[in-house]
Amino acid sequence: MPDADPNAGTPFAPAIDAHVHVFPERLAEAVQRALTTAAGWEFPHRPIREATEATLADAGVERYVALPYVHEPGGARSLNAWLAEQAGDSERLLPFATVHPDDEDVGGIVRDAFEAGARGLKFHCPVQECAPADPRIEPALEAAAEYDRPITYHGGTAPMYTEDPHVGAAAFAEVVDSYPDVRVNCAHMGTYQVSAFLAMAREHDNVYLDTTFAMSTEAGRTMEFDPSTIGDEVLIELSESIMFGSDLPNIPYPYRAERAELLGRDLPTETYRDVFYRTAEAFLGVA
Ligand SMILES: [Zn+2]
16 A cells, blocks of 8 residues: 655655665565664565555656665676566656676676666665775776766765775765766765765766655654754755655655655755756756
């Protein structure tokens, strides 16, 4: 059952959700079980595409980015192919591609995925143990530049990676400096180094941040982050760099909590349109 959504029809809709996960059912359930074990979270959302899309449709989300990632080498081609198939059955799904840094033919896997319709690329730096500009993924970054496809990274230190050498603003700055033509998004507002990531977004047109988890009303409980530390003036100033995302279905709260904090701010209509729609269009190159 999708959750009934009292916020539909607010400045939120129509929206693009730039950060959603769609995996084959067994894998998706394993991901949620692992998160329950690690963090004690219970999920009100079944991790299957139909349920996810019902929740999004209820909220007024027109399109969403589905982010895959592989934990081990060898699985990227089949996961990318599966996601491309899902996109063929969906009017809303914009598929990204995955590759593992230790895959053979990193560049070939990514090129084939782009040829098959993938709209961008996703790296989960701590899980895949690779920095944003790791030499092993250079062929993937070059393919992204050549095909003009954006990249979303879990590139910040939240929620439990403060000691991880693959994440953080310094590591992220390397990809920004080396690939100035590639649009790169650091998920979760770059938490916990928000000021450094905001500064990068201010300085570079190709740097984006998504609001996923960090701007939810539950961020204090789930990741010990207070979204109100990012002021209205920052959202207004950087509305062309900040886009809405949710992490659905892997959020231990109702979907509406991802936007309730933002909607509670009384921001200008233009800021809301950017954050909830236009910035994602620009990032994706689908405007
Ligand atoms: Zn995510």
